[in-house]
Amino acid sequence: MKKIIPAIDLYNNRVVRLIQGDFEHLTTYSIEPLKVIKNFLHKGVSNVHIVDLNGAKEGNIKNSINFETIISLIKECDKWGVESQLGGGIRSKEIIEGLLNIGLGKIILGSLPFEEKKIFAKIIQNFGENIIVALDVLNNKVRIKAWAQNTEIDLKTQLRAFENEGISNFIITDISRDGTLNGPNIELYEKMKILKKAESEIIASGGIRSLNDVKHVLKYADGVVIGKALYDNRISGNNLESIVLNYNPTNLIKRIIPCLDVKDGRVVKGVNFKNLKDSGDPVELAKYYNSQGADELVFLDISATLEERESILKVIREVSEEVYIPFTVGGGIKNVEDITKIINAGAEKVCINTAAVINPKIIQLGSQKFGSQSIMVAIDVKKVNNSWEVYIKSGTEATGIDALFWVQDVVKRGAGEILITSMDRDGTQTGYDLDLIRSISKAVPVPIIASGGAGNYNHFYQAINNGAEAVLAASLFHKRMITIRDLKYFLRNKNIRVRI
Amino acid sequence: MIVIIDYGSGNLRSIQKSIRKFYRDVRITDDLNVIEKADALILPGVGAFGDAVNKLIEDGLFDYLKLKILKMPTLGICLGMQLLFSYSEETNGVNGLNIIPGKVVKLKKQSSIRIPHTGWNRIIPVTQPYFFGYAYFNHSFYCIPEDPKIIVSYVHHGSSIPVIIVRNNIIGTQFHPEKSKNTGNAILKYFVSQIRRNLI
Numbered sequence: 014m015k016k017i018i019p020a021i022d023l024y025n026n027r028v029v030r031l032i033q034g035d036f037e038h039l040t041t042y043s044i045e046p047l048k049v050i051k052n053f054l055h056k057g058v059s060n061v062h063i064v065d066l067n068g069a070k071e072g073n074i075k076n077s078i079n080f081e082t083i084i085s086l087i088k089e090c091d092k093w094g095v096e097s098q099l100g101g102g103i104r105s106k107e108i109i110e111g112l113l114n115i116g117l118g119k120i121i122l123g124s125l126p127f128e129e130k131k132i133f134a135k136i137i138q139n140f141g142e143n144i145i146v147a148l149d150v151l152n153n154k155v156r157i158k159a160w161a162q163n164t165e166i167d168l169k170t171q172l173r174a175f176e177n178e179g180i181s182n183f184i185i186t187d188i189s190r191d192g193t194l195n196g197p198n199i200e201l202y203e204k205m206k207i208l209k210k211a212e213s214e215i216i217a218s219g220g221i222r223s224l225n226d227v228k229h230v231l232k233y234a235d236g237v238v239i240g241k242a243l244y245d246n247r248i249s250g251n252n253l254e255s256i257v258l259n260y261n262p263t264n265l266i267k268r269i270i271p272c273l274d275v276k277d278g279r280v281v282k283g284v285n286f287k288n289l290k291d292s293g294d295p296v297e298l299a300k301y302y303n304s305q306g307a308d309e310l311v312f313l314d315i316s317a318t319l320e321e322r323e324s325i326l327k328v329i330r331e332v333s334e335e336v337y338i339p340f341t342v343g344g345g346i347k348n349v350e351d352i353t354k355i356i357n358a359g360a361e362k363v364c365i366n367t368a369a370v371i372n373p374k375i376i377q378l379g380s381q382k383f384g385s386q387s388i389m390v391a392i393d394v395k396k397v398n399n400s401w402e403v404y405i406k407s408g409t410e411a412t413g414i415d416a417l418f419w420v421q422d423v424v425k426r427g428a429g430e431i432l433i434t435s436m437d438r439d440g441t442q443t444g445y446d447l448d449l450i451r452s453i454s455k456a457v458p459v460p461i462i463a464s465g466g467a468g469n470y471n472h473f474y475q476a477i478n479n480g481a482e483a484v485l486a487a488s489l490f491h492k493r494m495i496t497i498r499d500l501k502y503f504l505r506n507k508n509i510r511v512r513i
Numbered sequence: 514m515i516v517i518i519d520y521g522s523g524n525l526r527s528i529q530k531s532i533r534k535f536y537r538d539v540r541i542t543d544d545l546n547v548i549e550k551a552d553a554l555i556l557p558g559v560g561a562f563g564d565a566v567n568k569l570i571e572d573g574l575f576d577y578l579k580l581k582i583l584k585m586p587t588l589g590i591c592l593g594m595q596l597l598f599s600y601s602e603e604t605n606g607v608n609g610l611n612i613i614p615g616k617v618v619k620l621k622k623q624s625s626i627r628i629p630h631t632g633w634n635r636i637i638p639v640t641q642p643y644f645f646g647y648a649y650f651n652h653s654f655y656c657i658p659e660d661p662k663i664i665v666s667y668v669h670h671g672s673s674i675p676v677i678i679v680r681n682n683i684i685g686t687q688f689h690p691e692k693s694k695n696t697g698n699a700i701l702k703y704f705v706s707q708i709r710r711n712l713i
Contacts, residue, residue, distance in 0.1 A: 057637045057669050092645050094635045254673070262625040263670045264635040266647070308633055333527045339649050339692050356559060359524030361651055361692075383560045384592075384603075386629035386651045429629045429653070460627040482627055512633045512647050 014508060015260040016060045016216060016236030017227075018098070019053040019243055019253065021046060021086065023079040024066040030241045033191055034160045036070065042244045050086050053243075056254040059261060060096045060118070062218075062238045063087075068102025069123075075108055077101075084115060091116030098145060104129070106136055113143060121184060123147040124157050126175065127164065137179050142506040145182040145216070146175050150201070151189055160188050168201075169208050181213045184238065190220030197226055202233040214508065222247055227256055266512045267504065268308035268483035269473070269497050270462060271490045273298060275314050275344075278324030295328045299336040302490075305497040307338065308512060311364065311432070311485060314344030315407075326358045333359025341389055343432075349378045356383055364432060366391040367405040370412055370419075373426055380427025385459075390428040392416060394449065395436045401449055408436050416449070417456050424457040431457065432485065435465040442468025442489070445476040454480025470495065470503040477509055514538045515708065516551035518578070520568045523559035528590065531691035534698070535705040543572055553585050553708040554578075558592025562617065562654070563604030565592055579610050586682045586707040588700075594678070594685030595656055603654050613680060615658035626671040629653045634668040636676065636696060641665065642703055644677060646696040648688040655687055682707060 022029055024039065028049050032038040043049050053061060063086055068074035077083070083099065090097035100121025103109060109120050120143055126133045136144065148168060149156045155164045155171045164171070172183065185205060187198035197220040205215050217234035221227060221242050230237050242248045248256075273280050279293040299310055312332075314325045322345050329342055342355050343364025352363050352375075368375050369390050379388045393408050394401035394416045401416035420431055433453050435446035445466045454461045460482035467473060467486040476484050489495050501511040515536055517525050525541045532539050532555070540547060548554070556578070558565055569575040582597070589597045598609045601617035609617070620628045633647045644666055655674050658664065666677035676687040677700070684704055690697030 055637065055639055057667075057673070059635075093637075094646055258669055258672065261669070262623065264668065265626075265630070265670060266633045268632050330524065330526070333524050334530055337527065337531065337692055337694065337697075339651070339689075357521075357523055359527055381561060382564060384629075384653060386631060386653055387559070430631060458622060458628055460629070460631050482632070 014510070015231050015234075017058055017253070017257050017260055018060040018062045018216065018236055018238045019058055020062040020064065020218075020238050020240040021050055022064040022066055022240065023082060026079055026082050028244075029066065030244060031066070033188060036066075040244075046082050047085055047089060050089055052250065053253070054090070054093050054095060056250055057257045057264075058095065058253070059257075059264065060098065060236070061086075061090050062121075063097060063099045064121075065099070065101030069100070070102075072102055073104055074102040075104075087112065087115055087117045090118075100145075100147060104132075106132065106139060109136060109140055109143075113140065119143050119145050119182065121145045121147050123149065127157050134178075141179045142181075144180055145184055146180050147184045147186065147218075148172065149186045149188050151187070156188065168205070172205070172209060172213075176210050176213055181210070182216075183209075183213065184216045184218050185234075186219040188219065191218070196220050196222055197230045197237075199229050199233070202230055206233040212507075224248060224252055224256065231260065264510065265482075266308065266510045267477050267481075268462075269306070269500060269511070270309045270311055270483050270485040271302050271307050271497070272311040272313060272464070272485050272487045273491075274487070275312050275325060275328060276316050277321040278328050281315070296331050296335050299332045299338060299340070302497070303336050303338045306501060306513065307497050309361070309483070310338055310340040312340060312342045312344075312360075313364075314342065316345065326354060329355060329358035329360050343389070343391060346375075348372075348375060349382060352379045352383065352388075356387060362387050362389045362430065364389040364391050366393065369423060369428075370403065370405050370414065373422070376423055376426040376428055380429065385427045385429035388428050389430040389432055389462075390423045391432040391434065392420060392423075392453075393434045393436055396446070396449075401435075401452075404436060417452060420453050420456050424459055428459065430460050430462065432462045432464055438466025439464075440488075441466055444468060444472040445479075445481075445484075447475055447479045450476055450481050451479040454482075467495075470500055473500060474504060474507050474509065477504070514540060514551055515553045515555060516548050517541045517555040517557060518548070518574065519543045520565070520572050520574060522557050522565065522568075522592075525557055528555065528557060528689075528691045531697070532701050532705070535702050536708065543574070545573070545577065548574075548577075548581070551581075551585065552712060553704070554582060554587040556582075556587060556589045556593035556596060558590065558594075558596060560592060561603060562592065562595060562601040562609070563607045565596060566604070566607050566609065569596070575610070579612065582610070582612050582683065584682075586704060586711055587684070588690075588704045589683070589685040591652065591687060591689055594687060595654060597683065597685055598656055598658070601654060613656075613658055613663070613678065613683065613685070614660070615656060617654050617656050619654055620652075620674070621671060623671045630655075630670050630674075634670060636666045636668060637673075638666045639664065642679060644696060644699050644703075646694075646699075648676070648686075648690075648693040648696045650676075650688045652687060656685065682711065
């Protein structure tokens with residue numbers, strides 16, 4: 014994911030551009046900043062860069078003439094689900110807190126880290142992941158005070174110093190290029206890509222003239238701020254949209270899915286919340302996870318008898334009518350009649366495991382009737398040498414079928430999603446089997462849900478990085494070792510798209 | 514009265530309950546006598562295009578709805594939206610209601626995206642009425658109206674995909690409003706406001 018970030022510089026409530034930060038060379042492009050930002054948002058951008066030039070010039074955004082305008086821009090972005098970043102005269106922890114509370118995504122700090130070390134340390138402590146440090150560079154030396162003052166510190170040293178303090182987001186501007194349309198300093202970003210820590214994100218800014226510049230700079234940078242080129246139409250609105258689609262083909266979020274085992278209409282196994290009246294009630298639990306921000310749920314019916322199994326339909330009806338969350342139901346599905354009953358009761362998808370192996374036709378019939386998006390196939394595997402063997406009947410029976418062969422086969426038959434569980438890792442909390450996830454997700458074009466082995470935040474991140482569209486866990490969530498909310502913030506800070 | 518057309522398509526109680534937050538009198542029925550008295554319609558849909566068309570024909574609803582929908586506010590949801598179109602690549606040789614000229618096509622395979630389009634995606638509005646935020650999608654086919662001006666929102670998934678259309682009294686959403694939280698509620702509210710306007 015590379016960030017394409019249109020810039021709005023505000024001066025006296027107008028959208029302007031400066032050349033190399035010089036207020037003598039100011040061009041006004043619009044007297045309607047809100048209209049300008051909406052034009053960018055309509056093109057599907059996910060980030061917007063706002064600079065308060067009055068704040069920067071006079072030293073404090075709080076007294077800036079643009080303040081009301083800035084608030085309206087931040088709120089507009091937030092409404093669209095778009096992350097805004099703001100810089101220019103931000104001087105205190107209190108103002109940062111206030112801005113974040115109204116929906117600002119990230120704070121850009123330029124001078125403060127150099128001039129107010131104590132305040133900066135406090136800010137990092139409280140809002141570290143929301144901070145972007147802007148480093149303005151001339152001949153490899155960092156400059157501050159609207160570029161007037163040379164710190165005599167070279168960029169590499171300064172970057173590492175901030176990284177060690179806990180900052181991982183940077184905007185680097187070569188000021189000899191900014192606003193000049195002379196082209197970005199590609200070599201600079203190439204060098205920084207090698208020098209930065211792996212987890213750091215470097216956004217390039219300054220000098221972008223064309224689509225070609227964007228392409229070149231994004232070879233090395235993690236994102237790019239585009240300003241003047243958008244305003245004098247060297248990059249048109251349609252160009253902007255095509256860049257966005259090219260670098261971020263989808264805005265689909267990665268899903269977090271708790272899995273609940275149900276027996277005779279009751280949730281069983283390890284679910285124990287003090288704040289729930291009835292921790293075995295599927296509706297109560299679905300409501301709880303819905304409020305926590307779960308993106309979907311999976312109910313696995315582990316009932317042993319036919320009578321018990323009938324009760325899952327009542328559960329489905331109640332959950333779909335009481336809780337507005339999409340969910341999948343699996344366990345004991347044998348034929349298309351079972352699928353029909355479950356979908357008609359209100360489940361979004363069914364999940365088929367053993368029956369898919371014993372009678373693969375069920376996949377074709379089910380997907381013909383309900384569309385492949387309704388048919389999820391669950392595959393339980395154990396590692397054997399360098400491959401994985403498919404197991405059925407809750408993992409009790411080996412089939413001799415190779416998982417990579419099987420996943421391609423079920424997708425050909427119409428499966429629209431794969432729930433892949435590593436039995437070796439399940440319950441160990443040592444992390445998902447990443448080789449497995451990578452291999453499976455490369456083998457088929459449908460979404461993959463990773464399951465088995467999650468034990469900490471990073472495990473989820475690894476699974477997503479290795480190709481999982483969604484991550485599933487059970488006891489980790491049920492025992493509240495990890496809350497979904499915290500997990501989502503963790504992933505968001507790692508640049509994974511989540512719904513918060 | 515809002516009537517949710519029941520032609521054996523999924524659990525309709527959840528959409529009924531969602532819309533009752535904004536409008537009391539909502540009924541689920543396949544009874545033509547009741548549908549006749551409706552002030553507004555909801556056309557739901559789960560499953561495949563051909564199956565759904567055949568069911569509407571079997572229930573004697575197909576030709577009836579073709580005329581009825583033109584006269585009153587109508588919300589088509591997911592497959593219900595697709596049924597409003599001329600035809601679908603999903604089932605060749607079967608015509609839709611053809612109330613909105615256009616076609617339903619399969620999402621194009623690309624290495625950068627997964628199909629089906631499953632999960633929460635961010636809606637990008639392009640014109641009024643504006644809808645914002647994330648909605649829950651689960652589909653492999655999407656609608657392309659002949660008149661692009663009726664597309665009010667897109668999502669990005671490999672390309673720009675139309676996901677909300679508004680034409681006169683008709684609203685179509687590719688996602689399920691009842692499962693899409695605030696974004697879904699905004700759609701339902703807008704639909705209800707159209708009914709109220711129509712009744713004045």
